[in-house]
Amino acid sequence: MQQANIAFIGAGNMSRAIISGLVSGNYPTDAIMASNPSTPKLDGLKAEFDILTTQNNVTAINFADVVVLSVKPQLMAEVCAAFSEQCDLTGKLFISVAAGINAGRLQEMLGGQYPLIRTMPNTPCALGKGVVGLYASPEVSEEQTTFAQALMANTGEVITVEEESMIDGVIAAAGSSPAYFFLFLEGMQKKAIELGFSNEQSRIMVQQAMLGAAEMVCHNPQLELSELRAQVTSKGGTTAKAVEHLQQGNLEGLVGDAMQAAINRAREMSELF
Numbered sequence: 001m002q003q004a005n006i007a008f009i010g011a012g013n014m015s016r017a018i019i020s021g022l023v024s025g026n027y028p029t030d031a032i033m034a035s036n037p038s039t040p041k042l043d044g045l046k047a048e049f050d051i052l053t054t055q056n057n058v059t060a061i062n063f064a065d066v067v068v069l070s071v072k073p074q075l076m077a078e079v080c081a082a083f084s085e086q087c088d089l090t091g092k093l094f095i096s097v098a099a100g101i102n103a104g105r106l107q108e109m110l111g112g113q114y115p116l117i118r119t120m121p122n123t124p125c126a127l128g129k130g131v132v133g134l135y136a137s138p139e140v141s142e143e144q145t146t147f148a149q150a151l152m153a154n155t156g157e158v159i160t161v162e163e164e165s166m167i168d169g170v171i172a173a174a175g176s177s178p179a180y181f182f183l184f185l186e187g188m189q190k191k192a193i194e195l196g197f198s199n200e201q202s203r204i205m206v207q208q209a210m211l212g213a214a215e216m217v218c219h220n221p222q223l224e225l226s227e228l229r230a231q232v233t234s235k236g237g238t239t240a241k242a243v244e245h246l247q248q249g250n251l252e253g254l255v256g257d258a259m260q261a262a263i264n265r266a267r268e269m270s271e272l273f
């Protein structure tokens, strides 16, 4: 399956992120097609990555060996019903990126037990710095799983899970989590601006601090995160005061609760859609 034709149904944020990762990983651009009802995103993808585009899902499905389902969860049933009525889906591998729709439900939407892989990527996939959770339904062959793992590895680290329910954990820890960090940075930037720094200066400070912290984590796998924190925290110093404040506000508990809220919502969505 090395040169499989891949169709993306939905050309939004997540498809763009994955396509960007694939193209950076030298996946042939004439083997990638994106489908979307309106043209602006398609035009953008064509201009940026020189991939094939269409406004017709049926054209995309007929082109594809591998179909990436990348529309919003609430639209998935309607979208799958429309193309599955008009296309022969036999022999195709389906990869869903949707949060909160179980593999069995997706197969129901497709109208058959086609091989289906659920993935949970995140937006940093666009830079090859993503995380992708991957779960393969029992219908998926070993070759197809290896293909999907290699495909998604173009976009970042792949975490394969044996239990489908673990995908909800990937949502909480990785799919949704870039937003938690952005929110934290927003708060920091706001305060830096209040302190008199320009928008640009404050952005440089917070982004570089986060990038540096992430690099420290990556380059020191032997050190616990708490040890890296301890290295910044001089006894009786400024960091200690700031960290104490965050701990008094129960930052850790709040983060855990936020992750659980994401998981709970994924479970709710799996009942809704």
Ligand SMILES: NC(=O)C1=CN([C@@H]2O[C@H](COP(=O)(O)OP(=O)(O)OC[C@H]3O[C@@H](n4cnc5c(N)ncnc54)[C@H](O)[C@@H]3O)[C@@H](O)[C@H]2O)C=CC1
Binding pocket: 009, 010, 011, 012, 013, 014, 015, 035, 036, 037, 038, 041, 057, 070, 071, 072, 073, 075, 079, 097, 098, 099, 120, 121, 122, 123, 175, 176
């Ligand atoms: N944005 C994120 O960080 C992540 C999103 N996801 C999942 O990715 C999926 C897509 O989310 P986003 O890309 O963020 O949404 P988005 O709204 O950016 O993209 C969805 C695209 O689907 C298109 N669309 C609507 N109706 C269609 C149809 N009938 N046929 C083909 N395309 C159609 C829309 O025009 C839009 O361009 C969702 O299921 C979401 O759960 C998963 C992980 C992370």
Ligand SMILES: O=C(O)[C@@H]1CCC=N1
Binding pocket: 099, 171, 175, 176
């Ligand atoms: O917010 C969402 O539902 C999607 C799934 C993970 C990130 N974005």
